Every structure is written in C-alpha cells, then in structure tokens.
Amino acid sequence: MTTRILPAAGDADAARALSALLGQLPDAEPAAPLPDSGALLDTLARLAAGSVDELPEVVLVHERIGPVPALDLIREVALRFPAVGVVLLSSDTGPALFSAAMDSGARGLIGLPPSYEELAARVQAAAQWSAGVRRHLGRPADAPGGPGGRVVTVAGAKGGVGTTLAAVQFALAAAAAGRRTVLVDMDLQAGDVGSYLDVQFRRSIADLAGIHDISPRVLQDAVYDDRTGLALLLAPAEGERGEEVDDRAARHVVTALRGRYELVVVDCGTQVTGANAAVVEMADTAALVTTPDVVSVRAAKRMVRMWERLQVRKAEDTVMVVNRWSKHTEIQPSLIEKITKTRVAKTPVPAAFKELQPVVDAGRLQDLDNRSAVKQALWTVAGELGLLAAPADPAGADGPQAALPGRDTAGGGRASGAALAVRAAGPVARLRRGGGDRGSLGPWPRRGREG
Known part of the structure; x- marks a missing residue:
C-alpha cells in the first residue's frame, strides 16, 4: 500500500x-x-x-x-x-x-x-x-466527507459600522434556510449579541476557556438554544472575563463547535485580539463590515493590513460588506475594493435606520420585517457567501427557502426580487487562502472510486 x-x-x-x-x-x-x-x-x-x-x-x-x-x-x-x-x-x-x-x-x-x-x-x-x-x-x-462545519467570521472596520447586525442576520438567514447554525459572540469585552436578540444566559464562551476536552455535554451546557432556531454562545457579561479566552482557547472552542454545527458564525467585533485573530485565521470565510465614509474605509484598510502583517489573512481572501450605502454616496463599493484590495460583496446594504430603530431599541433584531430593505440585502449577501446552501428539500415550496424574506407564503405567489436574488446566489466557492478550483485541490491526483 x-x-x-x-x-x-x-x-x-x-x-x-x-x-x-x-x-x-x-x-x-x-x-x-x-x-x-x-x-x-x-x-x-x-x-x-x-x-x-x-x-x-x-x-x-x-x-x-x-x-x-x-x-x-x-x-x-x-x-x-x-x-x-x-x-x-x-x-x-x-x-x-x-x-x-x-x-x-x-x-x-x-x-x-x-x-x-x-x-x-x-x-x-x-x-x-x-x-x-x-x-x-x-x-x-x-x-x-469534509472537515465538519464551516466557520464564517464577521469583523468591523471600526465601532458602529453594523458588525453585530450583519453577523446576526447572516446567522438568522442560514437558520431559516435549514442549516444547523451557531452564532458566537467573540467581542469578548463588549459583546451585544444577547442584547440584540433579547437573550440573557448564565453561561458564556469564558466558561469553556479552561476546558481541554470539550465534550458534547459540556458544549450543550454553554450554548443557548434560542427560539429563532439559532444556537448562541455569548460573550461574558463581565468584560474582564474576556481575558480568559486566549488564542488557544478560541481555536479549541471553535473547532469543537464546527464538529457539531453545519455553520459557525462568529462576531469578532472591531478590535484585534489574540482570540479573534486566531478565529479569523482558521475561518473558511472572513467578512469585514465598513460604511462608505473616509474614516471607516481608512479603518478597514488598516484592519486588512494588520491581518496581513500578522499572517492572519490576505486582503484578497477577505470579503468586504458595505453597510449604509446609497447611490448618492461619494465613496462607492468599487472604490472601497480598489483601496482595500479586498473582494467587495456584490450587494451593498442600504442606509435605512428607520427600519432598524424599533427592533434595535426593543432588542428584537429577529423581528425585523421581511420587507425591510436592510434585511433583504443582508440575506442576499448571506447567499453570496454560500451560507444558505442546504440539501434539496423534496417538500418543494415549504422547504427552507420558504423562510427567506419576501416569500409570499400565504398565497404561494412570487417572492420579491431580493428573495429571488438570495436563492439565485446559491453556494459559492469557499473563500480560502490559497484556494483554487476543484482541479487543484491538493498535491495528489484524485483517486478513482469503484462502483
């Protein structure tokens, strides 16, 4: 042999x-x-x-x-x-x-x-x-086959650009598409995932930091199963406990999660720490959120360059998500792509604060209306990133796609243009450092299979 x-x-x-x-x-x-x-x-x-x-x-x-x-x-x-x-x-x-x-x-x-x-x-x-x-x-x-679940990180160029909003909506979109999804709050000192979803839970990622053998039972005790269909691993309520989660603990926890869930969405916040840098490095897809203004774009470029210097991730293997965009904005996505050398998501997220304010103030981001332009755009971006890929459902119209925004579930009618865009996006090639096409998957030729 x-x-x-x-x-x-x-x-x-x-x-x-x-x-x-x-x-x-x-x-x-x-x-x-x-x-x-x-x-x-x-x-x-x-x-x-x-x-x-x-x-x-x-x-x-x-x-x-x-x-x-x-x-x-x-x-x-x-x-x-x-x-x-x-x-x-x-x-x-x-x-x-x-x-x-x-x-x-x-x-x-x-x-x-x-x-x-x-x-x-x-x-x-x-x-x-x-x-x-x-x-x-x-x-x-x-x-x-495969290495287990897929890890997607969402980081922000600076505070206030909508990092947690994007991470939560990406996770909700994947769960609605039928994927077993866990959302991890890796903004260890100022995590707001629980606040955005009106969740209070006694356990956090800090409780897993000192455990070398994270069994399914231990993981289950630390994860909160939300009624939205998401599993949540929250940041510690006491910010100082975030120091307990170092790079080794972060890798260990995320590896354990990807062995149990199809999709692991990680909100990395806006600060570069050893823990979230380790997760960005091991992620299958890394998204960076920015807004189309000079300060945020400069911060995005600074973040990307720091990742490159630390050998965390190359700029071309980072997906830039442009939030609060309008066609009248002087800085357009194409310019952001040129400045940062990243890959900008095709769908920008529109500026529509009035849609968001009621659900954000109520801590009920999951109740954002399906007709919301912000929700439709973020779920479309989730489709571009391949987060909605799920096995074909023989039930047809009642499958996971029925939960996408814009679906007329009452009359079985047409979905909105945004919902159709989400479905059309489908699975995309995994954005990996050094990733290639299926013809160059590794150093050996593909072996034939019998039968």
Whole structure:
C-alpha cells in the first residue's frame, strides 16, 4: 500500500532535509512540504471536501511550524480529520512533550534531526493506524466527507459600522434556510449579541476557556438554544472575563463547535485580539463590515493590513460588506475594493435606520420585517457567501427557502426580487487562502472510486 505523506515545516532548511529523507522511504508518496499551519489546514480541508479517502494517511508537523503552535495544530488536525495520523518532529523527545503530543492527538514523536529508521517506523505505524480508522469508519464512496462545519467570521472596520447586525442576520438567514447554525459572540469585552436578540444566559464562551476536552455535554451546557432556531454562545457579561479566552482557547472552542454545527458564525467585533485573530485565521470565510465614509474605509484598510502583517489573512481572501450605502454616496463599493484590495460583496446594504430603530431599541433584531430593505440585502449577501446552501428539500415550496424574506407564503405567489436574488446566489466557492478550483485541490491526483 502506498502511503501518502503531507509534511509541514516552517523552516526552509528543515523542509528540504525532510523531503530528501522522505524520498528514500519505500512505498511512500510524499507531497511538497507546506510552509505554515494555514496552508496545512486549507489543503486538508480541500482534500476532505471530496472524500475521506483523498486525505493523506500521514501528516508530519515540524516543531517550528507557525503561526499556530505545533501542539495546537495537531489538536485541530486530529479533531477535524480523525482519519489522518499526525506525527510531531521535535528536538525535545522527553516524556513531558511525548505525553503532551499524545494528549493533543499525535500518533508518534520523532526526534530532530530524524534518522531514516525512526522516520520509517513512525510513518509506517501512523499509516497503519490511519488505515484501521478508515476501515472502522466503513464510509462508502458516495458518503459525505469534509472537515465538519464551516466557520464564517464577521469583523468591523471600526465601532458602529453594523458588525453585530450583519453577523446576526447572516446567522438568522442560514437558520431559516435549514442549516444547523451557531452564532458566537467573540467581542469578548463588549459583546451585544444577547442584547440584540433579547437573550440573557448564565453561561458564556469564558466558561469553556479552561476546558481541554470539550465534550458534547459540556458544549450543550454553554450554548443557548434560542427560539429563532439559532444556537448562541455569548460573550461574558463581565468584560474582564474576556481575558480568559486566549488564542488557544478560541481555536479549541471553535473547532469543537464546527464538529457539531453545519455553520459557525462568529462576531469578532472591531478590535484585534489574540482570540479573534486566531478565529479569523482558521475561518473558511472572513467578512469585514465598513460604511462608505473616509474614516471607516481608512479603518478597514488598516484592519486588512494588520491581518496581513500578522499572517492572519490576505486582503484578497477577505470579503468586504458595505453597510449604509446609497447611490448618492461619494465613496462607492468599487472604490472601497480598489483601496482595500479586498473582494467587495456584490450587494451593498442600504442606509435605512428607520427600519432598524424599533427592533434595535426593543432588542428584537429577529423581528425585523421581511420587507425591510436592510434585511433583504443582508440575506442576499448571506447567499453570496454560500451560507444558505442546504440539501434539496423534496417538500418543494415549504422547504427552507420558504423562510427567506419576501416569500409570499400565504398565497404561494412570487417572492420579491431580493428573495429571488438570495436563492439565485446559491453556494459559492469557499473563500480560502490559497484556494483554487476543484482541479487543484491538493498535491495528489484524485483517486478513482469503484462502483
């Protein structure tokens, strides 16, 4: 059996040495080393989108990988892609690191510099373990694969641009389309998701920060199931508790959520912290909300450039949502796209504060009228982002699409133009760093399937 090996090493010299050694292994099919954690997770996700059988049997993680620390990266790979055997390469092979690596989900530890014999033995053991897991799964060729739920982050260029409004409406649109959705408030010191939806709950994301093994039961206790159909993981009521949620805790919580929900929508607020930067980095889609004025557009450009410097996300892989737009605005979406180098959503959200004021003041954003131009625009943007994709419903008109704004459910008549636009948007290509078409999903050719 040929063993497909995917190495990840941040150090160029280490990557070359590892590639040379892997090339000597019998029955091995090593891919070119990946330079960072983002590239590794993206590659695995693209491969898993087709079938678990397209994933490599073995992933090698060098201790100097970044920006996600090696043990955190191993934990995320093990949770999202359980049929892959992960092996850590480290100069420290002591019992403490060995125990920590095993707790994170690694299948072996190789000392640096690696010897041929040790590398061959660990790769073979991890490959045999991977093959056993895949036999145990017994997944048929046409069964759905994939890395679990999709993560979408919504951040604001500055305060007051409508970040939480957009995040809430995106989540409501996805839930109305029949997708199992959780909305996470990652604005840790000033989160208002609960206030916008008239929800008070004793638990918050801070209660999960110190838990290393987030079981389904623990997650269920922290998440509030709202009558809108959304699951909510709120920010702590005491802002100072937000410091308990660091980047490692944020990755751990979001990874646990994506294993349980189809869609994870995260309100990241307007400040860059270690926690929300980690979530933006691991997100499938990152949206940045701005308004068409000089101050906000400058803030949006500043945010995008900061993400790039921190190696969180590239500008071209960020979707800009323009809020409070009008055709008379001097700064139009095309100019914002040119200034920020981002991808601007095709549908701008109109300035219509009178529509919003009653429901915002009442803390009942879910009651925004279906005829609202703001709601129709935001739900259309949700369609552009692929958040409304759901399995075809044999029930026809009574399926998830019946809940979209503008639907004439009483008489079975036509939906409004905005609702039709939402439906027409359908699923779009996942906006990933380095993402390509289905013809370039990974370093190996797609394997044929029997039957």
